[in-house]
Amino acid sequence: MIVDAPPSEATAHRFVGRKRRPVEDRRFVLGRGRYAADITLPHLHHVAIVPSRYAHARITSIDASAALALPGVLGIVTGPQLQAQTKPLRQYLDIPGVEWFPLAGEIARYAGEWVVAVVATERAIAEDAVDLIEVGYEPLPAVLDPEAAMDPASPSVHPSHPSNVLYRRTFVWGSVAADFAAAPRTLTTRYRWHRSATVPIETFAVTAAWEPGSALLDVWASVQMPQFPEQIADALGIPLNGVRVHFDVDVGGSYGTKRGIKHAVLVGFLTRHFGVPVSFVEDRLENMRGGDMHGPDRIFDVAAAYDERGVVRSLRIRTIDDEGAYPGRSPLQMGKPVGAIVGAYAIGSVEYEAIAVTTNKTGQVAVRGFGQAPTNFALELTMDRIARDVGIDALEIRRRNFIQPEQFPYVIPSGTAYDSGDYPAVMTKAVDLAGMAELQRWRAAARAEGRIAGIGIASCIEPGGGNAIFQALFNDNDKTTTFPEGCQVKIDRTGTISAQIGVASSGQGHETLVSTLLGEIFGIEPDTIRVIHADSLAGLPSQSPVASRMAIVLGDATVGAARRLREQMLRIAAHDLGRAPDHCEWHGPAVRAKDGSGERTWLEIARIAHLFYHRLPPGMEPGLQTQFVIEVPTGGTLPTPDGRVQMYPCHSFSAHVVAVEIDRGTGKVTFQKYALAHDCGTVINPDIVRGMVMGGVAHGIGAALYERFIYDDDGRLITQTLADYLMPTTHDVPHVEMVEHETPSPFTTMGQKGVGEGGYMSTPAAVVCAINDALAPFGTRVDHVPVTPVDLLELLQ
Amino acid sequence: MSAHAVTIVVNGKRMERTVPARRSLADFLRDDLHLTGTHIGCEHGICGACTVHLDGVPVRSCILYAVQADGAEVTTVEGLSPDGTTLSPLQDAFVECHGLQCGFCTPGMLMAATALLREVPHPTEAQIRDELGGNICRCTGYQQIVEAVQLAARTGAAR
Numbered sequence: 001m002i003v004d005a006p007p008s009e010a011t012a013h014r015f016v017g018r019k020r021r022p023v024e025d026r027r028f029v030l031g032r033g034r035y036a037a038d039i040t041l042p043h044l045h046h047v048a049i050v051p052s053r054y055a056h057a058r059i060t061s062i063d064a065s066a067a068l069a070l071p072g073v074l075g076i077v078t079g080p081q082l083q084a085q086t087k088p089l090r091q092y093l094d095i096p097g098v099e100w101f102p103l104a105g106e107i108a109r110y111a112g113e114w115v116v117a118v119v120a121t122e123r124a125i126a127e128d129a130v131d132l133i134e135v136g137y138e139p140l141p142a143v144l145d146p147e148a149a150m151d152p153a154s155p156s157v158h159p160s161h162p163s164n165v166l167y168r169r170t171f172v173w174g175s176v177a178a179d180f181a182a183a184p185r186t187l188t189t190r191y192r193w194h195r196s197a198t199v200p201i202e203t204f205a206v207t208a209a210w211e212p213g214s215a216l217l218d219v220w221a222s223v224q225m226p227q228f229p230e231q232i233a234d235a236l237g238i239p240l241n242g243v244r245v246h247f248d249v250d251v252g253g254s255y256g257t258k259r260g261i262k263h264a265v266l267v268g269f270l271t272r273h274f275g276v277p278v279s280f281v282e283d284r285l286e287n288m289r290g291g292d293m294h295g296p297d298r299i300f301d302v303a304a305a306y307d308e309r310g311v312v313r314s315l316r317i318r319t320i321d322d323e324g325a326y327p328g329r330s331p332l333q334m335g336k337p338v339g340a341i342v343g344a345y346a347i348g349s350v351e352y353e354a355i356a357v358t359t360n361k362t363g364q365v366a367v368r369g370f371g372q373a374p375t376n377f378a379l380e381l382t383m384d385r386i387a388r389d390v391g392i393d394a395l396e397i398r399r400r401n402f403i404q405p406e407q408f409p410y411v412i413p414s415g416t417a418y419d420s421g422d423y424p425a426v427m428t429k430a431v432d433l434a435g436m437a438e439l440q441r442w443r444a445a446a447r448a449e450g451r452i453a454g455i456g457i458a459s460c461i462e463p464g465g466g467n468a469i470f471q472a473l474f475n476d477n478d479k480t481t482t483f484p485e486g487c488q489v490k491i492d493r494t495g496t497i498s499a500q501i502g503v504a505s506s507g508q509g510h511e512t513l514v515s516t517l518l519g520e521i522f523g524i525e526p527d528t529i530r531v532i533h534a535d536s537l538a539g540l541p542s543q544s545p546v547a548s549r550m551a552i553v554l555g556d557a558t559v560g561a562a563r564r565l566r567e568q569m570l571r572i573a574a575h576d577l578g579r580a581p582d583h584c585e586w587h588g589p590a591v592r593a594k595d596g597s598g599e600r601t602w603l604e605i606a607r608i609a610h611l612f613y614h615r616l617p618p619g620m621e622p623g624l625q626t627q628f629v630i631e632v633p634t635g636g637t638l639p640t641p642d643g644r645v646q647m648y649p650c651h652s653f654s655a656h657v658v659a660v661e662i663d664r665g666t667g668k669v670t671f672q673k674y675a676l677a678h679d680c681g682t683v684i685n686p687d688i689v690r691g692m693v694m695g696g697v698a699h700g701i702g703a704a705l706y707e708r709f710i711y712d713d714d715g716r717l718i719t720q721t722l723a724d725y726l727m728p729t730t731h732d733v734p735h736v737e738m739v740e741h742e743t744p745s746p747f748t749t750m751g752q753k754g755v756g757e758g759g760y761m762s763t764p765a766a767v768v769c770a771i772n773d774a775l776a777p778f779g780t781r782v783d784h785v786p787v788t789p790v791d792l793l794e795l796l797q
Numbered sequence: 798m799s800a801h802a803v804t805i806v807v808n809g810k811r812m813e814r815t816v817p818a819r820r821s822l823a824d825f826l827r828d829d830l831h832l833t834g835t836h837i838g839c840e841h842g843i844c845g846a847c848t849v850h851l852d853g854v855p856v857r858s859c860i861l862y863a864v865q866a867d868g869a870e871v872t873t874v875e876g877l878s879p880d881g882t883t884l885s886p887l888q889d890a891f892v893e894c895h896g897l898q899c900g901f902c903t904p905g906m907l908m909a910a911t912a913l914l915r916e917v918p919h920p921t922e923a924q925i926r927d928e929l930g931g932n933i934c935r936c937t938g939y940q941q942i943v944e945a946v947q948l949a950a951r952t953g954a955a956r
Contacts (some may be wrong), residue, residue: 037837198935507936
């Protein structure tokens with residue numbers, strides 16, 4: 001198992017950056033993944049939900065007598081019952097009067113909100129029972145448009161709260177007023193990012209079993225959620241050490257959305273209430289209309305101040321975000337973009353107003369990029385508007401405004417330091433890869449034939465690391481500055497290595513990440529290293545695998561643990577050789593005396609540590625095991641009173657070049673070319689990095705052209721099946737050419753940065769910029785997503 | 798709910814069970830036979846995660862009833878490997894190309910692509926994209942899936 005592969009020439013690493021088959025893939029292709037819906041327990045019962053038929057209604061009666069008479073039905077629980085015995089679910093803003101529970105109480109606040117939960121021996125029987133439950137409603141006026149909701153005369157979603165505006169703050173970073181006053185040119189523009197989400201193919205699933213003998217709640221869930229066990233414990237009034245969330249569950253996609261806190265609290269309540277294990281696997285309708293998984297739903301008003309050359313001096317950005325009925329963590333998605341508010345551009349001052357509004361729709365949740373895809377869309381479209389105004393092209397406007405490679409670390413007006421990058425070089429790589437001159441000839445030829453063709457360019461900063469300090473930025477009472485991640489590593493008496501991580505994975509390849517890094521540090525073949533997912537009681541503190549953070553924080557926790565064990569092994573070997581530790585050194589996977597007088601192999605050291613206490617250095621604990629928990633690099637500091645903050649530590653970058661053609665007859669957009677250049681610092685696994693970027697591009701194409709949660713005038717979701725809510729297929733995602741660039745981060749052990757979100761952040765902007773280039777000869781443009789064929793046909797008429 | 802005796806050959810093994818008339822083939826495979834490799838994503842025939850072979854033809858097991866498969870042969874993802882451990886050329890190519898991430902759509906993708914390679918041993922990229930057009934993947938953007946099928950075609954996946 002010990003290898004002595006020559007280090008890769010490019011990286012001087014044995015395993016990091018080299019082709020390696022992801023560990024997880026094997027079980028998935030064999031059909032041996034273990035997802036939450038696959039968990040079976042004796043006497044497992046199943047849940048189905050009665051949803052509200054109205055967007056806003058007083059619940060006047062619930063008659064479940066027929067349902068309760070159905071054989072196989074164990075019972076039902078209503079909102080008032082549940083609310084009397086649980087605490088409200090956590091919201092991250094201080095919003096008195098806005099209480100969120102898994103089941104509606106007296107008032108239902110959106111169509112699809114859960115009103116009654118039924119527990120039965122089979123899901124099919126629970127669904128039969130749902131059909132037999134009669135709920136009486138007194139409909140109330142609903143508010144669906146976020147701007148209308150800001151009007152004090154509009155219906156109140158939460159009458160106990162002073163208004164439908166849940167959060168409103170204006171940040172001013174730098175001399176915005178003076179910069180606007182002095183600027184030769186200004187423009188204002190408005191954008192609309194309609195409600196969509198990353199919609200995993202696996203719906204949310206959770207199984208819970210309460211064991212009264214040990215007062216322990218076991219939970220298996222398809223979850224990607226910070227503070228998930230804590231929130232279950234708080235809501236159910238169980239000590240935190242009485243909740244055990246099993247993270248050895250494969251999660252069938254998440255991309256931010258698999259939060260499921262109300263699902264888990266409901267099922268946790270039901271298993272305690274009925275005394276049987278309970279499982280809830282959302283069906284697609286429950287997921288789409290009431291699963292709390294819709295993404296940002298925003299209106300942007302942007303003003304820019306710039307000179308005749310298109311050099312941007314200042315921005316004013318106002319964001320109105322429709323959180324739906326229960327905001328949860330979603331308003332913080334206006335906070336994360338603060339850490340990259342000027343994108344890749346050296347813009348000197350910014351005013352940023354963030355407004356969170358509640359409406360009668362399902363609650364919004366985290367989606368890939370945590371709010372930055374919409375913000376980057378607004379920023380990049382604004383750059384194109386400025387370019388047109390001053391008469392330069394989309395490439396030149398970006399080159400004139402890019403932060404330059406010699407300026408790093410570069411502190412943006414909102415207080416975040418970007419760690420490293422070379423934006424002009426990456427952009428040049430993208431343009432070269434795309435073959436810009438050839439594309440321009442193609443466009444000219446197409447237009448000469450009367451076709452509608454355009455080229456779009458967009459870039460984005462992808463912050464990684466998950467320093468979730470936006471919690472404190474948006475809530476003065478939240479002083480949390482620790483967003484940890486940990487790794488435990490053991491070497492057993494036979495020398496084999498195992499590691500425990502305290503998170504579930506939803507496709508990111510964390511087992512591959514950890515075993516690759518351990519292999520690198522130890523000089524051991526990574527495929528021999530076992531990585532397991534601990535449960536929340538056995539595992540170390542974790543902020544969960546969000547925010548493109550795991551390569552950074554789990555990666556460096558792993559490296560830290562491995563280095564500690566290497567140091568311990570060296571001390572054991574030195575003692576056994578009768579030498580001082582500084583007279584010994586690692587030589588491959590063995591420790592040698594520097595004078596060549598002897599060595600101890602990996603296996604010998606492991607056996608000494610586990611079996612031969614008499615040969616251990618005095619006082620050393622037996623065995624070879626350690627744990628390492630890290631805080632996010634550059635984290636640990638609260639925001640300043642004026643809202644300056646060091647958000648994430650590492651900043652990846654990508655540049656996309658897209659050529660599209662719009663069919664004059666159908667309005668359909670097709671891709672002539674999609675090329676991108678990408679820099680996430682040191683690449684650990686090339687196939688995983690590529691997959692993350694490609695998947696983000698596909699999500700971005702969905703957001704740009706297809707996906708939207710549309711509500712009718714009565715507030716009912718009309719795109720609630722996958723036949724109505726359109727997700728890109730193999731026909732809709734083009735072949736994407738991609739080239740890497742590596743600017744290592746100074747804040748990580750290997751120079752790695754995050755990679756999970758940049759594709760999704762850049763693509764909607766790049767696609768719409770290409771569409772607008774195609775529309776330019778017609779004197780029109782689009783300023784929203786998704787851009788549908790109907791939108792384009794209307795504009796072209 | 799009426800109950801019906803069914804006999805279905807699943808991955809080469811003869812299975813005799815009694816099922817309610819309304820039980821889907823997907824639920825039958827997962828709940829009655831504990832073959833949880835077949836995944837359920839939408840239950841309305843769009844996403845393709847539940848794709849299995851019915852007498853050699855790819856079908857959506859979520860919109861078929863188990864009783865409709867009575868007397869038929871069904872192959873699921875668990876039946877692709879000859880011994881449950883050795884990877885088929887297509888499975889191996891998916892790992893080699895990392896044509897998956899979370900693994901949830903993967904069984905359906907593998908079943909659709911296996912059927913394609915059986916019919917068209919050396920498909921073009923357009924043929925691959927056409928055949929997989931009914932299977933939605935949210936992780937990969939499809940590119941590494943297409944490459945995996947191309948690799949499997951080169952290494953002789955058609956069995």
